[in-house]
Amino acid sequence: QAQLVESGGGLVQAGGSLRLSCAASGSIAGINVMGWHRQAPGKQREFVASITSSSNTNYADSVKGRFTISRDNAKNTVFLQMNGLRPEDTAVYYCAGWRFVTWDYWGQGTQVTVSS
Numbered sequence: 005q006a007q008l009v010e011s012g013g014g015l016v017q018a019g020g021s022l023r024l025s026c027a028a029s030g031s032i033a034g035i036n037v038m039g040w041h042r043q044a045p046g047k048q049r050e051f052v053a054s055i056t057s058s059s060n061t062n063y064a065d066s067v068k069g070r071f072t073i074s075r076d077n078a079k080n081t082v083f084l085q086m087n088g089l090r091p092e093d094t095a096v097y098y099c100a101g102w103r104f105v106t107w108d109y110w111g112q113g114t115q116v117t118v119s120s
Contacts, residue, residue, distance in 0.1 A: 006030045006109045008099045013114030016089055020118070024084040026099030026111060035109065037102035038075060038082040042095035042116075049098070053084060067093075089118045 012024040026038065039054035053063045053073040061073055070088040075081065082099060094117050101109035 006032045006035060006101055008101060008109055008111035010097065010099045010111045010114040013097060013116045015117045015119065018090055018118055018120050020089050021085070021087045022089065022116060024086070024097055024099075024114060024116075026082045026084075028080040028082070028101065032080060032101070034103050035101040036104070039100050039102065039107065040073065040082075040084045040097055041100055041107075042093075042097045043113075044092075044095040047095075052097070054102070055082065086116070089116075091118050091120045094118050 006028055007030045009027045010024060012022060014022060016022055037054050037056050040052040041049050042052050043049040051064055052067055053071055055061050055073045055075050072085040074083045096113040097116050098113045099111040100107040
């Protein structure tokens with residue numbers, strides 16, 4: 005089993021920035037894609053961004069141009085740089101790992117709150 009641990013969440017004013025980190029450990033071989041998802045109160049969990057082992061990236065339309073996903077393979081860590089934060093970005097952010105057909109591994113989540 006792989007373990008994913010997020011950090012870096014917090015409270016920030018609208019227009020501010022945060023950088024989330026996700027450290028992977030354990031049986032991480034075979035995790036082909038790492039990603040970030042988020043869940044706001046009363047809403048379903050939604051995809052935010054993903055990055056492949058060769059650093060190809062994909063973003064939800066709502067965060068394009070504001071968020072950047074990156075990875076440090078030597079440290080088994082994935083980052084989400086969030087700029088231009090908006091109140092609607094408030095959510096619990098989850099790191100996830102994709103092996104073959106679905107997101108198989110999930111972190112415990114980190115809270116991001118953006119005040120207006």
